[in-house]
Amino acid sequence: MAETTDKCPHCGADVKPGDAYCECCGKSLAEWAESRGYLDRGPIRLSTVGMIKEGFRSLFDPSPVQVPPNMSVFLNRPLQSLTPYLVGALVLLAVGLLATYGEAWMTYIGFTLAGYAAPLVYLVYMVRSDRYEREPLALVAYCFGWGAFSGIVAGVLNTLITEPFLGVGGAGFIEEPLKIYGVYLIAKSSRVRDEFNDHIDGMVYGAAAGAGFAGLENFWYLYEMIVNLQYPALTAVLVRSTTAFMHLAWSAVAGRSLGLAKAMKGHVELVDLVPGVVVAAVVHMIWNLSDPLIAFAVIFPFMLFSLRQQIKTGLGDEERWGYQCFAPDEDEET
Template sequence: MTLWLVVLAFGPGIFWLWYVYHKDRWEPEPRALVIRTFLWGMACALPAALLEIPFAWSGVLLIVIVAPAIEEYAKYFVVSRTVYRQLEFNEPMDGIVYAAAAALGFASIENLLYLLAAQSQDILTPVFIGRALFSVPGHVLFSTIWGAALGRAKFVSDLARQRALMHSGLLTAMAAHGLFNLLAMFELLGALGLLVFLFFAWKFFHRRIEEALAESSYAHKLGQLFKRHDDSDPLP
């Protein structure tokens, strides 16, 4: 395995992590904690792959149901059992940032395995392009569904409501991941379906980011500051 192959495998994940990280404009998360979450995402990729092995015989069942369920839960487990419990997780947007970090760590290891296999079959370029444009950002789109739910649940006092948000977010992410995998099984029709799916998924992703930023205590404080300024400076 050469260095350039590692760069190809991790480059898309690092780019998308940079992209999501800079969306958090009110209170950016500690970079060390984001990187640690990325590493945790990398670490959970192997156990997830091992859990999928007993279902290798099942074909479509593995691709559409088993793999999405195992992979989304693995990434969710990493965030919910580590950074979610820390003081730094103090804004709704944090759920999106840390979910993206875990997802991209996971996707980067998965990417490396796919590219190693593709290199041995002389199909490295198309596999790299397909995964960089679809699979890697797909992991972000799926996982930030439950990430946004975690970001909201953290600030809900009712325990039943917390659990409902977390569980519904996780199940929705699994369903989206499964639909993505199903569409990817088909050629022309599947490619068109993926483009439509990703278009709406990106719109949903950006809407969740704007909602999370709007719910931030920093946004509220800034709004109050501007209001006080306007009140103290009436028009002539």
């Protein structure tokens, strides 16, 4: 008896009932197969502990996603203006700077610009790494502004909780959930959640939040280092530029786990923040507690390598899902 075949709903090529992907176009066939009675996968339930293990493992050897993604990764968001998010980004950034430093950030504008220079360079790299579907700059800017705004709350909580009870190693357990919560708001928004598709998107938005936070924090450190003659100006900028990357990396790791949850389930819940935050906070703690030589000579290059491998593996997933041809192609509106 001849084997049963059907047509791919995307390109029309022949596919078999058990195929997870179309061999011609690479598009996932999972939900289409379910609708035809070919596949009874049921809803995917993600274990928080399992996702935490995956997050730590991915720092050393990220693995490709082994199951077809939810079809929501291919959805187009409604084409509407993103101006409110761009305005929100500016407001959040301004409030973060003014509430934390008053007029000092303008008085010492050189420190402000130097503090944000490296985070913005790193962020441009992350945005450009999203090869198949660049995120709207308005949403990236919103997460950047959120990162700066979250610094206000982090400063208060670090004073009330971290310093008296947790010590310097506990700062990440305060800062990482605050930074990534802004990305969660994007992923949950009925207006733009279809723009948050998978783990690559999570890394981009997470890095944006980390960049906003790092720039805000850098102002204080540069002021202390340079004005109090602790370091020469160039040395201070180089030291803080390295630490700024770490803030981006920690938040990108947290965003990656949130994006994986979206790709697998088609939606995110508050509990989906836990795995990425735990991994990011632990790495943050190790950095803070390490001898400076170990931090800069070992942990920094390790995170550079790790982030690059996570990006490479994530892009490989998108290629297998057919993103070259079928990723949402939207006009970027601000």
